[in-house]
Amino acid sequence: MKANNIKTVIFxxxxxxxxxxxxxxxxxxxxxxxxxxxxxxxxxxDLSTLRFIGFDNYSKLLNDELFWTSLENTFYFVVVxxxxxxxxxxxxxxxxxxxxxxxxxxxxxxYFLPVVTTLVAVAIVWRFIYxxxxxxxxxxxxxxxxxxIDWLGDPFWAMPSIIILAVWKNFGYNMIIFIAGLQNIPDExxxxxxxxxxxxxxxxxxxxxxxxxxxxxxxxxxxxxxYFQLFAEPYVMTQGGPLNKTLSIVQYMYQExxxxxxxxxxxxxxxxxxxxxxxxxxxxxxxxxxxx
Amino acid sequence: MKRIxxxxxxIFIAVITLIPFLWMIxxxxxxxxxxxxxxxxxxxxQFTLMQYERLFERLSIAQNFINSLVLxxxxxxxxxxxxxxxxxxxxxxxxxxxxxxxxxxxxxMIIPAQVTMLxxxxxxxxxxxxxxxxxxxxxxxxxxxxxxxxxxxxISIPDSLIEAARIDGANDFLIxxxxxxxxxxxxxxxxxxxxxxxxxxxxxxxxxxxxxDSMYTLPVALANLMLEHTKDPELMMAGSVVTILPVIxxxxxxxxxxxxxxxxxxxxx
Numbered sequence: 001m002k003a004n005n006i007k008t009v010i011f012x013x014x015x016x017x018x019x020x021x022x023x024x025x026x027x028x029x030x031x032x033x034x035x036x037x038x039x040x041x042x043x044x045x046d047l048s049t050l051r052f053i054g055f056d057n058y059s060k061l062l063n064d065e066l067f068w069t070s071l072e073n074t075f076y077f078v079v080v081x082x083x084x085x086x087x088x089x090x091x092x093x094x095x096x097x098x099x100x101x102x103x104x105x106x107x108x109x110x111y112f113l114p115v116v117t118t119l120v121a122v123a124i125v126w127r128f129i130y131x132x133x134x135x136x137x138x139x140x141x142x143x144x145x146x147x148x149i150d151w152l153g154d155p156f157w158a159m160p161s162i163i164i165l166a167v168w169k170n171f172g173y174n175m176i177i178f179i180a181g182l183q184n185i186p187d188e189x190x191x192x193x194x195x196x197x198x199x200x201x202x203x204x205x206x207x208x209x210x211x212x213x214x215x216x217x218x219x220x221x222x223x224x225x226x227y228f229q230l231f232a233e234p235y236v237m238t239q240g241g242p243l244n245k246t247l248s249i250v251q252y253m254y255q256e257x258x259x260x261x262x263x264x265x266x267x268x269x270x271x272x273x274x275x276x277x278x279x280x281x282x283x284x285x286x287x288x289x290x291x292x
Numbered sequence: 293m294k295r296i297x298x299x300x301x302x303i304f305i306a307v308i309t310l311i312p313f314l315w316m317i318x319x320x321x322x323x324x325x326x327x328x329x330x331x332x333x334x335x336x337x338q339f340t341l342m343q344y345e346r347l348f349e350r351l352s353i354a355q356n357f358i359n360s361l362v363l364x365x366x367x368x369x370x371x372x373x374x375x376x377x378x379x380x381x382x383x384x385x386x387x388x389x390x391x392x393x394x395x396x397x398x399x400x401m402i403i404p405a406q407v408t409m410l411x412x413x414x415x416x417x418x419x420x421x422x423x424x425x426x427x428x429x430x431x432x433x434x435x436x437x438x439x440x441x442x443x444x445x446x447i448s449i450p451d452s453l454i455e456a457a458r459i460d461g462a463n464d465f466l467i468x469x470x471x472x473x474x475x476x477x478x479x480x481x482x483x484x485x486x487x488x489x490x491x492x493x494x495x496x497x498x499x500x501x502x503x504x505d506s507m508y509t510l511p512v513a514l515a516n517l518m519l520e521h522t523k524d525p526e527l528m529m530a531g532s533v534v535t536i537l538p539v540i541x542x543x544x545x546x547x548x549x550x551x552x553x554x555x556x557x558x559x560x561x
Contacts, residue, residue, distance in 0.1 A: 005464070006387060008385070008464045009381055009385045009387050009390075011377075011464075011465075012377040012378060012380060012381035012385070012464075012468070013377070013378050013381045013382075015374045015377060015378070015433075015434065016374040016375055016377065016378035016433070016434035016439060017372075017378060017397075017434075019374065019430075019433035019434040020397065020434050020435075020436065023408075023412060023415075023430055023433065024400070024408055024431075025400070026407070026415075027407075027408035027409075027410075027411035027412045027415065028400075028407055028408055028411075028440075030411035031407050031408060031410055031411050034411060052303065053477075054424055092305060094508070095298065095301060095302055095305075096302075098298060100294065100295045100298055101298060101299070102299065107302050107305075107306055109311050109547070110306040111306065111309055111311055111321065112307065112551075113309060113313065113543075114311070114312075115545040116310055116489055116539055116540065116550070117493075117530075117539055117540065118492065118493045118510070118511055118535045118536055118552070119493060119511075120493075120495050120511035120512075120514050120515050120535070120538060121510075121511065121514060121531070121532040121535040121536045122312065122532070122536070123516055123559075124514060124528050124531070125312050125313075125316045125529065125532050126312065126329070127518075128319075128525040128528070128529070129312060129315070131328075131525075133328075133330060134327070134328045134329060134330055134332060134525075135332070136311070136315055136332045136334075139330070139331055139332050142355050168308070168309065168312075168551060172309075173554065176551055176554045176555065177554060177555065180555045200494050212337070218500070225307075225404070226350060229404055229405070231495070231496055232496070232511075232515075233494045235515065236493075236518060237374055250406055250496070253406060254496065254500075257409070257410050257428065258413070258500050261413075263410050266410055267407075267410050267411075270404075270406050270407045270409070271407065273404060273406060273407070274403060274407050274462050277402065277404055278402060278502045281402055
């Protein structure tokens with residue numbers, strides 16, 4: 001294209017790009033700097049009290065038991081809820097993609113509904129569903145002979161409860177991506193396999209799964225990034241309890257930064273989260289390369 | 293036989309995804325305490341609107357509703373304008389460093405928003421914007437995913453169309469407004485629903501920057517209400533209905549565009 005007047009380009013790019021630079025890139029750099037300072041509630045009032053303390057915040061994190069607890073909880077959540085979500089999404093996509101299925105769009109709509117709804121609101125709904133005495137979950141489990149469980153009050157069950165909610169809320173999103181992936185697999189592959197007499201399981205293992213590999217990697221990266229940012233569910237349902245068993249990294253960052261105003265310390269927690277997400281993404285990209 | 297089994301499983305999953313919503317709606321029409329019984333009630337024994345009256349009269353949830361609605365609309369309109377201009381420029385103009393800039397933006401999508409929250413809060417505090425609408429509008433002015441989505445779509449618009457308009461004497465802004473924007477309608481609809489729902493549903497950021505009850509968005513007001521009403525499922529369910537219902541209406545109306553957006557976003561590489 002001709003007539004690339006630089007002024008015109010700047011006119012189109014400037015609003016969005018400058019907004020992103022000022023309100024995204026500069027804060028990222030500022031957060032990095034703040035994480036090497038003792039920025040706290042006194043600094044908020046008087047900036048001259050700010051001191052650079054090198055890696056002190058980071059070394060303090062290493063000895064902070066609560067931080068390790070939040071790290072452990074978040075990993076528990078990501079490692080269990082992530083694969084579980086993806087497995088449920090893929091299963092639902094396979095069911096909906098079957099040639100035998102009727103009312104596809106209706107089922108798809110029902111499965112997708114939790115995705116668009118407000119997380120805080122559904123977390124509140126589930127908090128009552130999990131109620132040990134009156135909750136409908138224990139009622140249904142009682143019908144098949146399972147004794148009532150104190151879902152959110154029992155340190156063992158609290159995190160699984162949040163995982164169940166997360167899978168219920170999110171599986172529809174990846175399901176849509178998987179359906180698109182399934183529809184891109186050429187029918188001839190299955191027809192050829194039919195001629196060779198392959199079983200349904202063999203077709204799934206040797207055609208569907210390999211053909212879906214790029215989709216699966218994409219889905220697992222976005223799921224992992226999202227799940228590492230766990231916050232609203234424990235905030236609404238358990239406040240991090242019982243016994244800190246559901247305290248997440250982001251919740252700990254929020255508490256340190258915005259409740260106790262230990263902003264230097266909180267910034268270092270945010271950066272650890274970033275590094276974890278970054279490494280997790282790199283690992284998955286590497287897996288993708290190896291598969292190719 | 294296979295068909296019956298398949299549909300039994302499908303219906304079973306649909307029941308699981310829908311029951312929480314049905315129970316929520318049902319309990320919101322119950323009197324105090326009527327949802328806290330064993331065995332649970334799935335249909336109100338006596339129908340009442342008292343929970344909704346309480347929400348709107350005593351707890352002024354109408355103000356929170358307005359905050360959520362106005363903010364979601366404002367952020368949607370402004371970011372759509374900013375993102376579409378930038379996305380168009382990234383797709384159709386050639387200048388030095390453009391691709392480098394675009395790649396920088398794309399790779400920074402991996403940085404979680406939480407990293408920016410502390411400095412952003414301080415910036416807004418020094419600007420005097422904490423506890424105002426600006427605190428939510430400013431970080432939502434533009435977003436990288438939106439620019440990316442528009443750019444992908446713009447690339448498929450033929451250059452000849454733009455050239456022809458230019459020969460007819462149209463200037464760049466007129467081309468953008470009269471030719472590009474109308475062609476972008478589907479992707480703008482997609483982005484609009486993503487942004488609207490994203491802003492409406494957002495929790496952590498409004499929780500940080502809004503400090504007065506009257507400035508809370510619905511999710512923050514709801515989470516706050518929960519602290520005082522842990523034993524009032526009926527009231528909390530009414531609050532959840534008020535929060536979720538607009539989202540479901542918007543989604544049902546623009547479903548097609550939403551699903552398309554997910555698939556467009558997933559063909560990144």
